[in-house]
Amino acid sequence: MTPKFIAVIMIVAIAAGSFSVALTSAQSTYNPSIQLGYSGTVGFYLEGPTGRALYYFANDVPSGGNSSLTPAGLAIWTPFYAPTITIQPDQSIPINVSDFNTIIGANGQNQTTYRGWPLYYFNNDTASGQINGQGYLNIWWVMNPSYTVMLANKADVGGLYLTDNHGFTLYRFLNDTPGSGKSAATSALLTKNWPPFNAQIPVYPTYLNATDFSVITLPDGSNETTYLGWPLHYFYNDTKPGDANGQGLLNLWYAMTASPSPTPTPSPTPTPTIPEVSTMIAAILIGAVSALTLILTRKRQFYTKKYTTKVRLSAFCKPQSCKDIRSSDDRELNISHVKV
Numbered sequence: 001m002t003p004k005f006i007a008v009i010m011i012v013a014i015a016a017g018s019f020s021v022a023l024t025s026a027q028s029t030y031n032p033s034i035q036l037g038y039s040g041t042v043g044f045y046l047e048g049p050t051g052r053a054l055y056y057f058a059n060d061v062p063s064g065g066n067s068s069l070t071p072a073g074l075a076i077w078t079p080f081y082a083p084t085i086t087i088q089p090d091q092s093i094p095i096n097v098s099d100f101n102t103i104i105g106a107n108g109q110n111q112t113t114y115r116g117w118p119l120y121y122f123n124n125d126t127a128s129g130q131i132n133g134q135g136y137l138n139i140w141w142v143m144n145p146s147y148t149v150m151l152a153n154k155a156d157v158g159g160l161y162l163t164d165n166h167g168f169t170l171y172r173f174l175n176d177t178p179g180s181g182k183s184a185a186t187s188a189l190l191t192k193n194w195p196p197f198n199a200q201i202p203v204y205p206t207y208l209n210a211t212d213f214s215v216i217t218l219p220d221g222s223n224e225t226t227y228l229g230w231p232l233h234y235f236y237n238d239t240k241p242g243d244a245n246g247q248g249l250l251n252l253w254y255a256m257t258a259s260p261s262p263t264p265t266p267s268p269t270p271t272p273t274i275p276e277v278s279t280m281i282a283a284i285l286i287g288a289v290s291a292l293t294l295i296l297t298r299k300r301q302f303y304t305k306k307y308t309t310k311v312r313l314s315a316f317c318k319p320q321s322c323k324d325i326r327s328s329d330d331r332e333l334n335i336s337h338v339k340v
Helices: 002-029 185-192 274-304
Strands: 033-041 043-047 055-057 078-080 100-104 110-114 120-122 140-142 150-156 159-164 170-173 213-217 223-227 254-255 308-313 331-335
Touching: 055 120
Parallel strands: none
Antiparallel strands: 033 043, 055 140, 078 120, 100 110, 150 159, 170 254, 213 223, 308 331
């Protein structure tokens, strides 16, 4: 082997080693803004670039692109923001960059959202792998990209209720019999107004249980997910996440709450208090007295009205005593209260 050939081999080896070092260095410094964590209790969940868990807030129903976190909440939860979304490669669960967006958070700064839900750090998570905020106040959960069912919280629909993973409300039909294995909704209703929800494999926050979910087969052969035996539906007039336009419709359709009452009913009409009843009676009496006074006044005016009657003067005097009256005995006088 000539010295020249040996020199060429050494140059190639050095170049290859330099490339390997450069590649290793690039890999070690690559720090995606979105990573994927895993826990045996909650499954997969999103993490920030340092490996801290990312959470969603059930009160942040993703309808207006806003955060509903209060100033007091900011002391516990920090809005997460990534100027550029980069995904950790070789994810066990597919994560799409298109599912991320940016809003102005409760702190007045930019905040990253996932499928419309604002993302947060929990301040008591101090290291990678911690999920101490999971289930906090039953309205905070880690953001699992595999969720097919999520929980939102709105007082006007009964508190915690079920949505799909984008925040669209899921409903139940009171004509259904829970656990019957079928839906009472007609094919026309299912097709036009109340499409069935099919989660395929339900993945949900830990507040819910696997035994809460099942599946039924509809007459057309398609599947529909049930919760506590109730078939779940969308409402066609909910056009954006967070809408609940079907709530209470016909007193038969209601958002599927996490802990539903047996039969939702409209809010009862408040019973008037004693002061309110007294006021009502007084108003009625005053009105009756006023009406009676008006009637009596009109009758008095009728009997006391001065009727002006036009009569001929010749009707009240003899001809010989009316010498001063000229021949115009058609002259008329106005005489009041004269009986003719």
